[in-house]
Amino acid sequence: MKILIQRIGWLVCVCAAAAGAAPGPDDLEIPVLPYLSTERLLSLYEPLRRHLQETLEQPVRIVTSPDYRSFVADVAQGDDLLVLNAAHMARLAEVDSGYRSILQTTNPLYALVIVRAEDPAAEVEDLRGTKIVTPDPLALITLMGHRVLREAGLTPSMDVEMPTADTHNNALMLLLGDESIRAAIISNRAYTTLDEESRARLRILADGADLGGIPSIVYQTGPGHAGADRTVLTRVILHFANDTPGGRAMMQTLGHGGLREVTEADRQAIDPFLPATREVLAAP
Numbered sequence: 001m002k003i004l005i006q007r008i009g010w011l012v013c014v015c016a017a018a019a020g021a022a023p024g025p026d027d028l029e030i031p032v033l034p035y036l037s038t039e040r041l042l043s044l045y046e047p048l049r050r051h052l053q054e055t056l057e058q059p060v061r062i063v064t065s066p067d068y069r070s071f072v073a074d075v076a077q078g079d080d081l082l083v084l085n086a087a088h089m090a091r092l093a094e095v096d097s098g099y100r101s102i103l104q105t106t107n108p109l110y111a112l113v114i115v116r117a118e119d120p121a122a123e124v125e126d127l128r129g130t131k132i133v134t135p136d137p138l139a140l141i142t143l144m145g146h147r148v149l150r151e152a153g154l155t156p157s158m159d160v161e162m163p164t165a166d167t168h169n170n171a172l173m174l175l176l177g178d179e180s181i182r183a184a185i186i187s188n189r190a191y192t193t194l195d196e197e198s199r200a201r202l203r204i205l206a207d208g209a210d211l212g213g214i215p216s217i218v219y220q221t222g223p224g225h226a227g228a229d230r231t232v233l234t235r236v237i238l239h240f241a242n243d244t245p246g247g248r249a250m251m252q253t254l255g256h257g258g259l260r261e262v263t264e265a266d267r268q269a270i271d272p273f274l275p276a277t278r279e280v281l282a283a284p
Contacts, residue, residue, distance in 0.1 A: 027059040028052070032084040033217070034064045034071055035139065036167050036190065044193070045084070047250040051240045052082075067166055068138035072281065075099070079222035082233060088140045088273040090218035095274070098223030102234045103241075104215035104266060107257035111145040111208040112191055114175065114184045117201055121183075124152035124206045130182035131161040133171045138280050140214065141168070143273060145185035148208040176201060189216045192255035214269070216256050234261065 030049065032041050045062050053060040065071040072089055076097045085093065087109070093099035113132070115121055132149070134142040142164070146156045156162050163181070165171040168190035175184040176198075183205065191204075219237060221230050240247040241259040251258050 027061050028056065028081065029061050029063045030082050030084065031071065031075065031078075031080055032062055032064050033086050033089070034067060034167065035086070035135065035187075036169055036193070038064055040169065040193070044250070044254055047246045048237075048240065051244070051246065052236070055236050055240075068136040069281065072138065079224040081221055081225055081229065083220050083222070085218050085220055086140050087215050087218050087270050088143070088277045089138070090220050091267060091270040092274060092277055093220065094267070099220045100223070100230060101218045101220040101262040101267070102230055103219040103237060103259045104262050105217050105251075105254075105256035105258070106260055107189070107216065107255060108209075109140070109144075109214045109216040110188050111141050111148050111185055112188055112204050113145070113148060113206040114172065114186060114191070114202050115182065115205045116175065117203045119182070119203065119205075121205055124149065124154065127183055127205075128154060128159050131163055131180055132183045132185060133163050133165055133174045133181050134185045135164065135168050135171050136166055137164055137283075138277065139168075140273065141185060141187045141190075143276050143280075144208055144214075148185070148206060152206070172198070172202070187216070189255040193253070215266070216254070218262065219259070 030045075030052070032045060034041070036044070041064055042062055049060050049062050065074055068086075068089070072092070075083055075085065075089070075093050083090075083093070083099070087104070090099070090101050094101055113124055113127075121127060134145055136142065149156050149160065154160055163174075165174055168186040171184045171186055172190075172194070175181050188207065188209075191199075194202075221233060238259055238261075241251055241256075242248070248258070
């Protein structure tokens with residue numbers, strides 16, 4: 001398979017194959033959307049990294065970026081063999097940069113409105129006049145969370161303040177550690193990765209499950225990689241995720257269910273989110 005070019009500059013790189021070892025020029029880098037902390041991403045996706053390294057017989061590293069905007073820019077400028085992206089950003093990479101989405105998670109993604117366990121709020125409207133923290137403004141969950149608020153009669157950034165955090169777990173940490181924050185909007189998938197102690201301190205006030213149908217993560221390949229590469233990669237990853245104990249365990253931990261191939265209908269389902277995505281990207 002085609003070797004990825006070495007990325008430089010601001011990209012946050014951590015070698016998960018050999019702790020402390022310097023990256024090699026032939027290492028295969030897999031950029032993963034920075035929706036969780038770097039440490040958490042490396043831990044959660046280690047089974048995939050290890051399987052690909054063994055199967056492809058090539059050093060493989062999981063990498064990420066400091067924020068969503070940087071991740072979008074790097075994907076657009078690169079030609080990665082494999083990228084694990086958010087659905088709306090993956091579709092943007094297809095339309096604008098020639099990437100091809102090959103696989104997506106089977107369990108749907110939707111927004112949760114989370115409050116502290118002891119919070120007296122009975123419905124989302126009770127949060128009027130408070131602060132609700134969200135992940136990165138570019139996160140699909142942030143866009144979906146705004147829809148949940150509007151359906152409850154609240155106008156984001158007018159009826160409620162909307163501070164942001166760089167990841168879902170940081171949004172929850174702000175909720176738990178800052179009394180001025182009344183609620184957090186995170187994904188159902190991020191909620192499943194919380195430990196029992198954290199969950200005991202929190203309560204789901206509302207969810208946007210009726211707006212679901214969106215995959216948590218989309219696996220895609222760069223424009224310079226041949227169809228044969230995509231075919232092999234699709235087969236290898238599908239087998240790992242759906243047919244091996246390690247892959248099924250990883251899917252369960254992530255709350256992804258499993259993987260399936262992307263269809264044109266899946267792409268069309270994401271297209272309505274592209275205008276809002278471009279609007280956020282265009283903002284200073």
